Amino acid sequence: MNNKTKSAPPAPSEELNLKKIMEVLGETDVCEFEYSRGDLHIVLKKEPVAVILGEDENTVETDSASCTAAEPVAVENAAARDSRKILKSPAVGTFHISDGNTLLAAVGKKVKKGGKLGWVNSMGITQEIMAEADLKITAIFCKDREVVEWGQKLFEVEEENV
Amino acid sequence: MFKKVLVANRGEIALRIIRALREMGVKSVAVCSEADKDNFYCGLADDSICIGPAAAASSYLNVSQIISAALVKKCDAVHPGYGFLAENPHFAEICASYGLSFIGPSAETIALAGQKADIIDLVKRKKIPVVPGSKGVVANAAEAKKIAAAIKYPVIIKATAGGGGKGMRIVRSEKDIEQAFELAGAEAKNAFSNAGLYVEKYIEAPRHIEIQIAADKKGKVLYFPERDCSIQRNHQKVLEEGPSPQINAKLRKKLGETACRVAKLVNYTTVGTVEFLVSKNDFYFMEMNARIQVEHPVTEFVSDIDLMKLQIALAAGEDLPLNQDDVKEICHAVECRINSEDENYMPSAGKIERLILPGGPGVRVDTAMTNGSEISPFYDSMIAKIITYGRDRAEAIERMKRALLELKIEGVTTNIALHQKILRNENFVKGCYTTDFIGSMK
Numbered sequence: 131m132n133n134k135t136k137s138a139p140p141a142p143s144e145e146l147n148l149k150k151i152m153e154v155l156g157e158t159d160v161c162e163f164e165y166s167r168g169d170l171h172i173v174l175k176k177e178p179v180a181v182i183l184g185e186d187e188n189t190v191e192t193d194s195a196s197c198t199a200a201e202p203v204a205v206e207n208a209a210a211r212d213s214r215k216i217l218k219s220p221a222v223g224t225f226h227i228s229d230g231n232t233l234l235a236a237v238g239k240k241v242k243k244g245g246k247l248g249w250v251n252s253m254g255i256t257q258e259i260m261a262e263a264d265l266k267i268t269a270i271f272c273k274d275r276e277v278v279e280w281g282q283k284l285f286e287v288e289e290e291n292v
Numbered sequence: 293m294f295k296k297v298l299v300a301n302r303g304e305i306a307l308r309i310i311r312a313l314r315e316m317g318v319k320s321v322a323v324c325s326e327a328d329k330d331n332f333y334c335g336l337a338d339d340s341i342c343i344g345p346a347a348a349a350s351s352y353l354n355v356s357q358i359i360s361a362a363l364v365k366k367c368d369a370v371h372p373g374y375g376f377l378a379e380n381p382h383f384a385e386i387c388a389s390y391g392l393s394f395i396g397p398s399a400e401t402i403a404l405a406g407q408k409a410d411i412i413d414l415v416k417r418k419k420i421p422v423v424p425g426s427k428g429v430v431a432n433a434a435e436a437k438k439i440a441a442a443i444k445y446p447v448i449i450k451a452t453a454g455g456g457g458k459g460m461r462i463v464r465s466e467k468d469i470e471q472a473f474e475l476a477g478a479e480a481k482n483a484f485s486n487a488g489l490y491v492e493k494y495i496e497a498p499r500h501i502e503i504q505i506a507a508d509k510k511g512k513v514l515y516f517p518e519r520d521c522s523i524q525r526n527h528q529k530v531l532e533e534g535p536s537p538q539i540n541a542k543l544r545k546k547l548g549e550t551a552c553r554v555a556k557l558v559n560y561t562t563v564g565t566v567e568f569l570v571s572k573n574d575f576y577f578m579e580m581n582a583r584i585q586v587e588h589p590v591t592e593f594v595s596d597i598d599l600m601k602l603q604i605a606l607a608a609g610e611d612l613p614l615n616q617d618d619v620k621e622i623c624h625a626v627e628c629r630i631n632s633e634d635e636n637y638m639p640s641a642g643k644i645e646r647l648i649l650p651g652g653p654g655v656r657v658d659t660a661m662t663n664g665s666e667i668s669p670f671y672d673s674m675i676a677k678i679i680t681y682g683r684d685r686a687e688a689i690e691r692m693k694r695a696l697l698e699l700k701i702e703g704v705t706t707n708i709a710l711h712q713k714i715l716r717n718e719n720f721v722k723g724c725y726t727t728d729f730i731g732s733m734k
Contacts, residue, residue: 222343222360252360253390277364279342280357281326 214268217259217285219278223252228274235285240266247285250278264290293608294318294369294393298362299337301373302352303660304677305584307333309371312600321365323358325351327668333660339365346670352376355383362392369393369607375672378583379406395607397582401558405582409452409490415554415577423569423576425492433473436491440469443493449473451480452488457527459483462494495576497726498569499538500524502581503551504591506563506602508612513555515548516591517621521567523714525637525730530707531714532587533626534594537685537723543573554580563588563603586629586677589656593625593681624688625681628696628711631674632667632704639673642666645703650695654681654688667704675701685723689715 219225227235227248235247241261249258269286272278296319299309306322310333313320322337327346334340341361344351351357353376362370370392372378378396381403387394396402404411409428416422424443429452430436440447440463449472451459459480461472473489481487504516520536521529535544551566554577565585567578588599597619606612632640644665649657659676667673678695682688693715696708710730717733719725 222341222357222364224364253356253363255356279361280344280351281342 213289215287215289216283217247217287219250219280219282219284220257220259221250221252222280223250223257223278225250225272225276225278225284226274227270235267235270237267237270240264240290241287247287250284259284261287266290293610294604296321296338296365296367297369297371297395297604298323298358298365298367298392299373300352300358300362300370301376301378302328302331302671303333304658304674305373305375305586307336307660308600308658309373310337312598312604313371316601316604318604321361321367323352323361325670327666327670331660331665332662341365346668348376348670355380355386358383359386359390359392362387363390367392369395369604371395371604372583374583374586379581381406393607395562395604397561397564398559401560402582404558405560405564405580407452408450408454408579409488411554411558411580412490412577414557418553418557420550420553421574421576423492423495423578426490428490429488430473430491433470436473436489437466437469439491440466443491446494446496447491448494449476449489449491451476451484451486452490453484453486454480459489460527495569495571497728498522498571499536499725500529500567500578500727501536501539501547501570501575502565502567502585503547504563504565504585504588504599505551505555505560506599506606506612506614507555507560508606509561509609510611511556511559512612513552513560514612514614514616514619515551516597516619517594518544518547519587519590521587522725522727523720523729524727529587529629530730531626531628531711532590533624533685533688534590535621535624539570543570543575547575550575550577562606563599586674587627589658589677589679590625590627593623593656593679594621595619596622623681623683624685625679626685626688626692627677627679628692629674629707630676630678630699630701630711631707633673633707634705635710637707639669640667640705641669641673642704644675644701646700647702648698648700649676650678650698652691652694652698654691655695656680675704675706689721 225248227233241247243261243263245261247259247261249256265287267285268288271283297313298321299306300323310320310322320337322334322340323343324334324340325344325346326342329342343357343361344354370387377383379402381399384394384396384399384402412422413428426439430439446462446464449461449463454460459476461476463469463472476489477487480489500521501518502521503518505513507513517535518539519532519534521532523531547568554566555564563584565581568575569578584600584603592599634640644661644663647661647663656679657676661675680688680691680695682691696712699708714720
């Protein structure tokens with residue numbers, strides 16, 4: 131996934147066509163392009179696109195003061211970073227990670243593909259947050275029974291066997 | 293009075309509602325799409341909540357997200373503003389079923405006002421003049437042809453659930469009616485999920501006059517001085533003024549009393565507008581808008597009555613605090629809708645690089661735009677409403693000219709030049725214009 135290519139610098143007579151390079155980058159599985167000449171240093175990175183909900187994010191920060199059930203974890207390495215995904219709320223509603231007796235989700239807990247991490251209750255309708263692959267929960271951003279808005283970060287997960 | 297109101301809209305009207313609620317001591321919750329999250333007006337509300345992605349269908353038109361937002365934020369009422377869900381009777385009904393007050397008329401009234409063929413039929417039975425046309429929905433082009441032959445060309449085909457010029461075609465001869473019927477039907481289905489059409493006589497060069505009404509739950513109704521909305525392009529209002537320079541006191545009273553009769557017929561509550569086509573001293577009921585209107589500030593200036601606060605108070609069950617005699621015309625007002633659009637009236641999306649708003653005596657600006665705001669292709673392209681008032685029409689117009697000179701918008705194409713051209717036009721200055729004004733000005 132994290133294919134990194136050090137491109138041979140173009141001949142001095144060649145014009146550096148960034149737009150063209152970005153197009154090529156978009157069409158191939160090359161994820162990163164670095165170019166240095168003299169003082170000029172260019173790094174182009176293509177972000178991984180495999181996400182469950184919302185855009186992929188590598189930094190783990192809470193975006194709401196009221197939204198901290200777990201401490202953000204540090205990013206250990208590039209491989210771990212690439213397998214991490216942010217799961218966001220699919221609806222406005224109340225977030226649940228516990229049915230009152232059982233805690234479904236906790237930081238460090240491993241969940242099998244198809245397993246339930248939690249749910250958002252919206253007007254009495256339950257929208258479950260399911261694991262789309264075997265994964266480990268690396269952060270939980272909201273408290274049980276907290277009101278969440280659409281798109282709010284709920285979990286950071288790390289896919290296993292990536 | 294309500295304790296906390298969910299503002300189920302965006303942009304300038306959301307800000308207008310938030311301001312009114314603040315002055316009334318009622319808490320407000322703004323909803324926003326992902327695209328509007330950073331808009332400053334969300335921060336002016338007491339609370340805000342993101343309800344979906346930029347596309348209106350998934351956010352501002354998403355009933356379950358809006359209701360859910362109202363419930364989780366513990367609101368007791370929802371203000372729909374205009375557009376989006378404002379005239380959706382199902383939304384009003386769902387609000388009620390969840391114990392939320394809908395700030396507008398009842399779902400039944402909205403449904404009746406929204407089905408234009410039905411309300412026209414109703415007012416006609418009460419001898420209120422309407423433009424001659426079909427009785428209810430026309431089934432097909434052949435039936436439309438028969439009706440047109442009876443009422444004589446030109447005719448206009450309109451969507452029963454329509455508005456804003458969509459699903460509307462003027463037909464001047466029999467050979468064009470089949471195609472026009474099909475096109476209008478397809479457009480109506482696409483815009484309103486309802487392909488129902490009706491046919492009526494097309495009144496050439498009429499004036500578009502609307503009467504603001506207010507009604508309480510005890511059945512008391514009163515009217516305000518009219519707004520002249522004849523300056524339109526593609527059947528959409530561009531510039532409005534009040535009172536109309538073309539309506540005398542006798543006709544004003546007649547129109548006002550007729551508007552109140554219509555409101556009573558449909559059991560209207562809160563504020564709304566009854567629209568008429570006026571040709572010389574004849575007038576025809578056109579439609580009822582069951583919402584606060586974009587151009588409500590014109591009436592607010594003319595009457596010195598805050599319609600937004602009045603709407604909220606009436607929805608909360610308060611009695612009308614006024615009698616008809618209390619409603620006066622204290623000045624003249626003009627409103628220019630500043631849109632992001634090209635000279636062919638096509639919306640132009642983009643970023644406002646620089647925005648300088650006018651001010652000074654007699655100028656009001658309703659906008660949610662600031663420097664750096666994006667005109668999103670997902671929403672209406674209106675940037676701002678500039679409203680001016682004067683002791684008389686001439687002063688209101690001069691103030692508007694001055695305000696438009698002060699207004700600077702860079703980064704997107706606007707219709708400021710069109711407004712300046714209208715304000716300089718000899719016929720406009722004389723107050724002699726009809727709905728074909730913009731077309732004839734070119």
